[in-house]
Amino acid sequence: MLASAGDTAEEVLAKLHYDHARAAVPGEQPNPKRYRDLRQLYRTIGLLYEDPVIGRLAVTDLGNAVARWRPLLKPQNSLVLGRHAAQALAACQLRTPMREGRNYDEDVRVFPFAFIWRAMLALDFRISSDELNRAILKTRNQRDLDRAISAIREAREAEDISLLGDETVSEAAKNDRILVWMSWASFGWTLITDKRTSASGHYEIPPRNRRVLRDAASIVHRHWDFANEADYVRYISANAGLPKDLR
């Protein structure tokens, strides 16, 4: 996707790997939903958008930086790009002009990734799926977040998760949905450790990433109403503070 700047949806779809031998119906062509799902995945974190004027994919500066780093990325250097990514993610909003972000009330002022990091930084650098589901996902603004953090702290002391109330997402696939949000908040598991690989079963911020996330989470962003998806995604990428490529 990140190498598809200037392509139409059809052109991108044709480029994506598709195993014809495993198609449900012989001769079946790739479903356009694959393109839409991937586009949603990448635009949520400011990597690309579909240009509304020409209907072609545009890759942001952050998307280009990710593409350049992909072959070089390893745990020892992930913070170089991670620092910029964290600054971009800190500006992401829940209420956006994108299809999945339009249904929130006007008084919702949630910066989802910054909120998750603030909670984790205040709660011994870790959080569980249950704590996210019963407390953090209910917040509508910073004041709610402060209350949620206090509530989680009390529930931990009492060792009683039910003190946090009902789940926000209760469907069967709730863990998958939370996992998707956390994969974004962790910038592809480079900033936060996946609960499936951590000893505590919680999502955790490793010591070396704490400063970067603390710095990014402490930025106070204004909540904006954007006219369209392109404006929003470009704004997110601009917050990465990437240097202009002068080479």
Add this chain to the structure above:
Amino acid sequence: MSNYGPATEDQIANVVRACENYGETSIIALAGVPATGKSFIAAIAAQRHAAEPTRVREVQFHPSFSYEEFVEGLRIEAGGAVSAASGVFMEWNELATEDGELRYVLLVEELTRANLSSVLGELLTYVEHRDRQFYTMFSRRAVRVAPNLTILATFNPVDRSAIDIDDALLRRLRIIDFPPDIAQLMEMLSANGLPEHVAEPLSRVFANCREAFPDDFETLMPFGHGVFAEVSNEEDLAPLWHQRLRRMLYRPLLDPHPFSEVIAAAYPWKDASYRTPQPEVVGQ
């Protein structure tokens, strides 16, 4: 890779070469009067040397910049506890150390504007001797300066602060001069679209000063070619004189700059109505 024109590319290549040859033991410092393109060349050379823009970390020194911000300081945590926090240098050095295969650059703008002995602390020694380790002041971590970390800097050699650079630091610098450059000026003006019959007489501002003050031109010229970076047509030259150049030459309560008469004489665009005569076309 971009091509900035032969004169500019020569300068970039010169800096990249210095980074490759001396970056493991010295601070590569670009020295020149204001607007000679030091920062521009340094940024490009840094990115080319590192082979990636995000592996260049930029910081600007100023009188309030301290050891605590550059190397290591103390920070008060939320609960009132005090902890050691890495400064910009330590953060970048740590990444370069862990990622030993790739090159990293720390680009320090206005190097001499900070109190250098105080800001650099023990780095003065260990930038040169990278095989020797030292212990940080607060966290008592053992640290070596990574061999793949290059420190590139810019400064104006006639700033009062630059005159105070001590011998110990001077010995750790590899200084590359950035004098005002007529070839780069012509390249820049041509790229901006300024007609050659205007650019050529404009370049005499520098040529005349060099002729009149051959010994002092490189260090005392009050500005470099970059001061004309925003000039794309002849109409831009009168406001540039009144809003910027004149202010640099004639400061209230101070004697005029020693080059001011020569510069003013070579700059007829002080008069907003002045237009350079068009060259005569042969055969007409």
